[in-house]
Amino acid sequence: MSPRAVFVAGAGTEIGKTYVTAALTRRLRSAGPVLALKPLASGVAPVEDPAFADSDTARLLAAQGLPVTAATVAACSPWRFAAPLAPDQAAALEGRRLTLDEIVGWCRERIASAACPVVIEGVGGLMSPITDEATNLDWIEALRIPVTLVSGSYLGAISHALTAAEVLRLRGLDLRAVVISETEGAPTPPQVVAAAVARHTPVPVLCVGRGEQGPGALAAVV
């Protein structure tokens, strides 16, 4: 039987994917081992730079209780780029080029060889490009694993969440839950945003308040 896996997609960038992936990882860890991956990471400082501590990779390693070493970093995030741009653009600035096949192949191998649940954080929003030809959506479609969609609670987040959820539905993908991660300074409580999203989508809509661990129900997405 293949291990359980979930793709954490975003309705946009800087929206809470890493925060929610780390919260989910910590929840799952209370029941046993979990593998959290951020295969493509842009805007990442070199491992030896103190700024690396702010990277998605460092946060996901911390959530897994792993130290930052060259080996743990490469095993979590094999494709890291300095520029804080879409990965295809950041790669081009370094004279590199990504292909969907190699990214999907790497993820499939990690899922197949894992003896525990696997959580994969995407990059940017659902249709942010990852290569010259492919977006996060194409990546999810190729992996064919369940999806958890993260959105914020800022004004406009309801439409962003529902648009992304609808695109996933139209592609026939398995959206398991939407998670509203509270945006700093949002004009309405995240529960109000979550209730509005829930009225228009058939999947559970969960809320993660500022600085909170997130509900126990988070663990049910994988």
Ligand SMILES: Nc1ncnc2c1ncn2[C@@H]1O[C@H](COP(=O)(O)OP(=O)(O)OP(=O)(O)O)[C@@H](O)[C@H]1O
């Ligand atoms: N519920 C929350 N409580 C506290 N801080 C949060 C919460 N959600 C998001 N943040 C903070 O907001 C910022 C953006 O969140 P995060 O890094 O998780 O976004 P992201 O979607 O993973 O971004 P990227 O597209 O760069 O991967 C971070 O500083 C993060 O710690």
Ligand SMILES: C[C@H](N)[C@H](N)CCCCCC(=O)O
């Ligand atoms: C730098 C940033 N935090 C992410 N790593 C990359 C976001 C790419 C978004 C591209 C886009 O959809 O316009």
Ligand SMILES: [Mg+2]
């Ligand atoms: Mg992130």
